[in-house]
Amino acid sequence: MSICKGCYRPDIEFYCPACRKALFDGARVSAVLEFDAPKDENLPLYQEKTKRLSISGVQLKYSLRLEGNKLVLTDTGGHYILKPIPPAVTLQKREQTPENEHLTMQIATKIFKIQTAASAIIYFQDGSPAYLTRRFDIRPDGKKYLQEDMAQISGKSRQTRGENFKYEGTYEEIGHLIQLHVAAAPPALENYFRLVLFNYLFSNGDAHLKNFSLYQTDMGDYNLTPAYDLICTVLHMPNESDTALDLYTGDHESEFYSHYGFYGQADFRKLAEKIGILPLRTERILTQILSSKDEVIDLIRNSFLNEESKTIYTKAYLDKLSRMGMTRTMIGRTIDPEHPDVYAVTTKPVKLSFLDGSSLTGFFPDRTDESDKLEKDNKYLFVQNIDAKKYKERSEEINFLKIEGDCLIKVEYLNII
Numbered sequence: 001m002s003i004c005k006g007c008y009r010p011d012i013e014f015y016c017p018a019c020r021k022a023l024f025d026g027a028r029v030s031a032v033l034e035f036d037a038p039k040d041e042n043l044p045l046y047q048e049k050t051k052r053l054s055i056s057g058v059q060l061k062y063s064l065r066l067e068g069n070k071l072v073l074t075d076t077g078g079h080y081i082l083k084p085i086p087p088a089v090t091l092q093k094r095e096q097t098p099e100n101e102h103l104t105m106q107i108a109t110k111i112f113k114i115q116t117a118a119s120a121i122i123y124f125q126d127g128s129p130a131y132l133t134r135r136f137d138i139r140p141d142g143k144k145y146l147q148e149d150m151a152q153i154s155g156k157s158r159q160t161r162g163e164n165f166k167y168e169g170t171y172e173e174i175g176h177l178i179q180l181h182v183a184a185a186p187p188a189l190e191n192y193f194r195l196v197l198f199n200y201l202f203s204n205g206d207a208h209l210k211n212f213s214l215y216q217t218d219m220g221d222y223n224l225t226p227a228y229d230l231i232c233t234v235l236h237m238p239n240e241s242d243t244a245l246d247l248y249t250g251d252h253e254s255e256f257y258s259h260y261g262f263y264g265q266a267d268f269r270k271l272a273e274k275i276g277i278l279p280l281r282t283e284r285i286l287t288q289i290l291s292s293k294d295e296v297i298d299l300i301r302n303s304f305l306n307e308e309s310k311t312i313y314t315k316a317y318l319d320k321l322s323r324m325g326m327t328r329t330m331i332g333r334t335i336d337p338e339h340p341d342v343y344a345v346t347t348k349p350v351k352l353s354f355l356d357g358s359s360l361t362g363f364f365p366d367r368t369d370e371s372d373k374l375e376k377d378n379k380y381l382f383v384q385n386i387d388a389k390k391y392k393e394r395s396e397e398i399n400f401l402k403i404e405g406d407c408l409i410k411v412e413y414l415n416i417i
Helices: 017-024 043-049 094-110 171-181 185-201 255-260 265-274 279-290 293-302 307-323 328-335 369-375 385-392
Strands: 062-067 070-073 080-084 119-123 129-134 147-149 213-216 222-224 350-354 359-363 379-384 401-404 408-413
Touching: 017 119, 017 129, 080 094, 094 119, 094 129, 094 293, 094 307, 171 185, 171 265, 185 222, 185 265, 185 279, 185 307, 255 265, 265 279, 279 328, 293 307, 328 408, 359 385, 359 401, 369 379, 379 385
Parallel strands: none
Antiparallel strands: 062 070, 062 080, 080 129, 119 129, 147 213, 213 222, 350 359, 350 408, 359 379, 379 401
């Protein structure tokens, strides 16, 4: 079955109308290039045609421009970046890198509404795939928007900080730079926070300072650029760290990290607080991103990754998702989908499953002054089944448990008649 090489829409030979518009301004462009992938015999041509495009990391990047309805290599006037399968033999499953990046970008934009650079899969004459993305830093008149990444904005370079300069910083510091330079900072910070959380959930362990940028708009102010270079790095480097930067200074001493050895929801709420995002807005972002498992799994299943890579990609995502626990809204939706409220009256007991493998059965009691205070930290009072009678009798001997929503991975009704 033919599938759109941009959005996975079925029954499309090359690219669907929406992808053609986003990528090629509506032009009917083939998903097969008219030249071969870079190899020893044609590498000088690639190098000559792309001498003005910088090469970073392990992926080679080539510049293309659209002539009519054909994409051609160019050293000037390029509107597209082409990333073939990287030559680095140190990468596992390197033949999957084009689709890995494309899939991750599609999940970001289609499911989580993160603004990303338009992208697609395209093929060389020999059938090997490449990742194609349209440059967002080019104006309609061909001139470039003024753009600086966070390494440049923070004054960090190889000369001032050494070879690892782009890893010198925290995501909190980037947030403060956004506050300083972006006039409409609140929505920009929320978009940035959403992207940092996304990178964690999808195991992009290389989201460093140069992967976040600001550009000057036509109005003369600055804003975040669309997201780029989103990829599940553990597919190719299984021992890759969870994040390229710390969330904030001292995050490894947090209560959650100290206990589990990795970041959880509490750490991301603390990051959001430190960069000035309101708690209600933080919870909405967390809920939306943590509640989209089914949509994500469907998109992975429909992608061009091979079956083994799909399994690895899915497992990495589900592992990170389980680390994040549940929000108040997520718990409430499970208890009472029509009227979400974590303290809704339950008609039968619920079973709670936790990150450490433990479980409890019982129910959430009526709201109290104490529960209102606990809820701000994603904590809730809970009554076990063994104390149900005491609770109904309003006994002072009842043992209320304090449940950590950050460590709660599942809430389900028990089938008790």
